[in-house]
Amino acid sequence: MRAAEMIELWRGGRRESLHLGHAVICDSTGVLEAWGNPSEVIFPRSSCKMVQALPLLESGAADAAGLTDRQLALACASHNGAHIHVEAVDRWLTTLDLQETDLRCGCHMPKDPDENRRLTCSDHKPDQRHNNCSGKHAGFLTLNRHLGGGPEYVDPEHPVQQAAKAAFEEVTGETSPGYGIDGCSAPNHACSLTGLASAMARFAKPGGDRRGQAMQRLVAAMRTHPEMVAGEGRACTTLMRAMQGKVAVKTGAEGVFVAILPEQGLGIALKALDGATRASEAAIIALLLHLDVLDKDNPVVSTYLTGPIRNWRGTVTGEMRTAPGFPD
Amino acid sequence: MRAAEMIELWRGGRRESLHLGHAVICDSTGVLEAWGNPSEVIFPRSSCKMVQALPLLESGAADAAGLTDRQLALACASHNGAHIHVEAVDRWLTTLDLQETDLRCGCHMPKDPDENRRLTCSDHKPDQRHNNCSGKHAGFLTLNRHLGGGPEYVDPEHPVQQAAKAAFEEVTGETSPGYGIDGCSAPNHACSLTGLASAMARFAKPGGDRRGQAMQRLVAAMRTHPEMVAGEGRACTTLMRAMQGKVAVKTGAEGVFVAILPEQGLGIALKALDGATRASEAAIIALLLHLDVLDKDNPVVSTYLTGPIRNWRGTVTGEMRTAPGFPD
Numbered sequence: 001m002r003a004a005e006m007i008e009l010w011r012g013g014r015r016e017s018l019h020l021g022h023a024v025i026c027d028s029t030g031v032l033e034a035w036g037n038p039s040e041v042i043f044p045r046s047s048c049k050m051v052q053a054l055p056l057l058e059s060g061a062a063d064a065a066g067l068t069d070r071q072l073a074l075a076c077a078s079h080n081g082a083h084i085h086v087e088a089v090d091r092w093l094t095t096l097d098l099q100e101t102d103l104r105c106g107c108h109m110p111k112d113p114d115e116n117r118r119l120t121c122s123d124h125k126p127d128q129r130h131n132n133c134s135g136k137h138a139g140f141l142t143l144n145r146h147l148g149g150g151p152e153y154v155d156p157e158h159p160v161q162q163a164a165k166a167a168f169e170e171v172t173g174e175t176s177p178g179y180g181i182d183g184c185s186a187p188n189h190a191c192s193l194t195g196l197a198s199a200m201a202r203f204a205k206p207g208g209d210r211r212g213q214a215m216q217r218l219v220a221a222m223r224t225h226p227e228m229v230a231g232e233g234r235a236c237t238t239l240m241r242a243m244q245g246k247v248a249v250k251t252g253a254e255g256v257f258v259a260i261l262p263e264q265g266l267g268i269a270l271k272a273l274d275g276a277t278r279a280s281e282a283a284i285i286a287l288l289l290h291l292d293v294l295d296k297d298n299p300v301v302s303t304y305l306t307g308p309i310r311n312w313r314g315t316v317t318g319e320m321r322t323a324p325g326f327p328d
Numbered sequence: 329m330r331a332a333e334m335i336e337l338w339r340g341g342r343r344e345s346l347h348l349g350h351a352v353i354c355d356s357t358g359v360l361e362a363w364g365n366p367s368e369v370i371f372p373r374s375s376c377k378m379v380q381a382l383p384l385l386e387s388g389a390a391d392a393a394g395l396t397d398r399q400l401a402l403a404c405a406s407h408n409g410a411h412i413h414v415e416a417v418d419r420w421l422t423t424l425d426l427q428e429t430d431l432r433c434g435c436h437m438p439k440d441p442d443e444n445r446r447l448t449c450s451d452h453k454p455d456q457r458h459n460n461c462s463g464k465h466a467g468f469l470t471l472n473r474h475l476g477g478g479p480e481y482v483d484p485e486h487p488v489q490q491a492a493k494a495a496f497e498e499v500t501g502e503t504s505p506g507y508g509i510d511g512c513s514a515p516n517h518a519c520s521l522t523g524l525a526s527a528m529a530r531f532a533k534p535g536g537d538r539r540g541q542a543m544q545r546l547v548a549a550m551r552t553h554p555e556m557v558a559g560e561g562r563a564c565t566t567l568m569r570a571m572q573g574k575v576a577v578k579t580g581a582e583g584v585f586v587a588i589l590p591e592q593g594l595g596i597a598l599k600a601l602d603g604a605t606r607a608s609e610a611a612i613i614a615l616l617l618h619l620d621v622l623d624k625d626n627p628v629v630s631t632y633l634t635g636p637i638r639n640w641r642g643t644v645t646g647e648m649r650t651a652p653g654f655p656d
Contacts, residue, residue, distance in 0.1 A: 009582070009603065011508035011509075012371070012506055012507050012509065012516075012518065013506060013508075014369070014371070014505075014506060014508065014518060016370070016371055016508070016582055016603070017582050017583065017601065017602055017603035018601050018602065019602050020348070020601075020602075041342070042344070043339060043340070043342070043344055104641070105640065105641075106639060106640025106641035106642075107640055108640050117448055117449075120445055120448060120449065121445075121448065121449035131640060177342075178340055178341060179340050180339035180341075180342065180344070180645060180646065181339075181340065181639065181643055181645045182639070182645070183639045183640060183645065184639070184640065185639055185640070185641050185643055188340075190340070190342060254337070254344055254345050255345065272602075273345065273346050273348075273602075274345055274346065274347050274348075274600075274601075274602040274604055274607070275344070275345035275604075276602055276603075276604060279602070311434060311509065311510070311511045311512070311513055312433065312434025312435060312436050312459060312511060312513070313432070313433075313434035313513050314434075315509055315513055317508060317509045317510070317511065318508065
């Protein structure tokens, strides 16, 4: 099945660009709605961080380390390296008696404008705490302390990654056909879009067992601390706030977005074929509108989807639209 | 005709993302090769700046103002707002007895790292000279001085834009079906991809008439001053240098790229359906390799196309590839 037409960009009364993609909505029984190919195998990238965090809770490592919900939200984050994130990772590492050099995520400049400016103008370089995945890695280190593994915790054969893989395969209900190495050096296992949406549906309607309790706590952490999951001005944070914390959402690199809808017991997963973030952000908004969990008048809708596109002088030059049939 | 599969991103032995698009190679007689739909109507955006600059020369305005080839290259530029570009626009405006406020392109932060940092860390805001299109607009103002038009030179009905439209329709050989307003507020006329590639073929093999002379001078200016057309580290500059100035290339927003090949008498035009710059840059490299005007061992090939993708720790995580059949 081919990718579906998802998001269009218009200029001068003409469609200028088009994003194709795949999207699936699941409940606990399976696929409810799909656009494109629900069986498309993708790398979830950072969209599955709440899955990768399951062993942290299920093993007892989180409780042993006394992790707060704010820290659990950070473990599920792709944050923008603002002061609140960097400081939280720093304190977390200190409580583990570890340091920045124990991380294995690598360094990049933070997207947070203030922290970026501070580093740029003081001639400082970012360190691994600024990496958008540093919270996930602090979680990995916490689990590692509990499991007693070696320092190279991003090795696919390492007990931390084996635990993450097992959880991933169980909640997606699939044997992963393989993994890629993510931007932060951790393995990222592939699954079908249906598998990813099913996993999100499980998070939306967790059972009463140990796994269910872990899912419930992670979703609650994300919904309660949206600022820790991404940062000011970022889609995940803005969108969770716009829905008053009723829905948890998470972006992933190369055009992935997922949503967990506890009240409806639904999970969403989507992938823009071309990997564009502007497409995945617009598409998740379209699906949340479709499911009536986001108010069409909420400012976030015009920010990421319907709002006019303006040029450097403020002139309206075009607009984004959902393609005909996405969603109906 | 559907868009063709053009550029793929691979990770972990699996195709992670895919860019579709349309591409056409023309000579003076018409289409030689095409991928996707050669009749696709697109907005050329900044890729047609050398077309928009034709009236500047043909009217005699450029000679009357004593413009240098360096200035003509800047008139065809999407520059990164480095000091050399901002200073050149500033001096150009001064010779016209005009100032920054006479520009109508709007302000945005420059992409040049040094100038960006200078502004950021000194709490200065960018002005219109930093706009990547300020050279084109200095050209518009020069033509306007010659034509005696009013100050709102970006109005589609203004003599400057009427002259640009006439030149555009003549060199594309098409009646434009309409225009959009570009990021810099100037009208941008739509044409087919074949029309755009044909225009580039005309630039590649210009006649001896006034238009031909103008084309020849603009192409020579771009080839001789690649640093003025974009800037250090930018694809257009790097690519023209990599081909020792034998080929002129120009990018346009939303995934457009064109090339002018004087030795072969060929023109290329391509558009990534999704508007991605990474796709248009990789695709133009693929076509230049296909036409044997770019050495496959040139570093630019790995930078923009074949080179491994590395993560924040330097680990190879994937690669870009041309899709099967693009080009053969």
